[in-house]
Amino acid sequence: MSAATATSLDDLLAGASERLAMKTSDSKSGALFERVRIGGESFVVKHLHVDDDWIQRLTGDLGCRPAMLWRAGILDDLPACLDHAIVGVATGLGRNGWGAALLMRDVGPWLVPEGDDPVSLDQELRFLDHMAALHAHFWGWQDAFDLQPPSHRYLYFSAVNLSTETARPEVEAVPRIATNGWERFADLSPIASDVLALRAAPWPLVDALGALPQTFLHGDWKMGNLGSHPDGRTILIDWATSGRGNGASELAWYLSINAARLPHTKEAAIDAYASSLRGHGIATDGWWDAAIDLALLGGLVQFGWEKALGDRAELAWWEDRARAGLARL
Secondary structure, eight states: OOOOOBSSHHHHTTTEEEEEEEOOTTOOSOOEEEEEEETTEEEEEEEEOTTTOHHHHHTTOSSOHHHHHHHHTTGGGSOTTEEOOEEEEEEEESGGGOEEEEEEEOOGGGBOOSSSOOOOHHHHHHHHHHHHHHHHHTTTOOOOSOOBOGGGGGTTTOHHHHHHHHTSSSOOHHHHHHHHHHHHHHHHOTTHHHHHHHHHOOHHHHHHHHTSOOEEEOSOOOGGGEEEOTTSOEEEOOOTTOEEEOHHHHHHHHHHHTGGGOSSOHHHHHHHHHHHHHHTTOOOTTTHHHHHHHHHHHHHHHHHHHHHTSOHHHHHHHHHHHHHHHTTO
């Protein structure tokens, strides 16, 4: 069932007694945030428009995917272990009506703290189990809403996208850093030619992953989007890159972007997710090995730039796993 949306920011924020601009270091997209009080309760408003948000530009999002998910009722259909925190949406805002505003309960006290410290093992295993629960719940899901195409996941940091962003009058930090990182990756990695070829034209990887079981993906399971309620539910915010794909692709993104914060090895996290997926009723025989090999190759296609700027051992791990994926293409 679709959810009602407001047609103006005034309607969405009716009764607000206080509005204050806010910013967190984990928010890197350029989106604008406010903290508001309505009926004595604290909420957060996230303002989305492609003019302000480089992630929307890099992912081709003119329609504000979180608003699309809200209207389509997909967020209402999440498994009970997940809390998206959204309580209202306004659409048709800003230039060309491309913008939206999300009104969310203020879950800040329960979000993973900012920084690079590892999370606890209990919390990590809960995150992975709830990721598997999401994927199992939507197993076989078909995208009837024109969300993000699977190919877009591997084009975020393509040369064309980054050159467009870095040519803007005000260059955001991540596109600039990613451009430098890819230059270093090209000089540093022994498999750079293969990875960079997929970065430019990921279709063989996309097709191989597309031949495997598909589900609904959140798209950005980074620690800055995660938290834990006292009752054990996982808070999962920022649904800007959601769409169809293989669950291993989501896991690979999680392992890459959260590498510094994992309390155990990446191999242990992979095993934990696969075990949870089976625990939620999904058989992994016959496809899992190929999926994780291809997905980890995809992780390097997405984040080779970031690995090249960091620890050499971390880059070597991803290169080794990427070779197994390349052998499957």
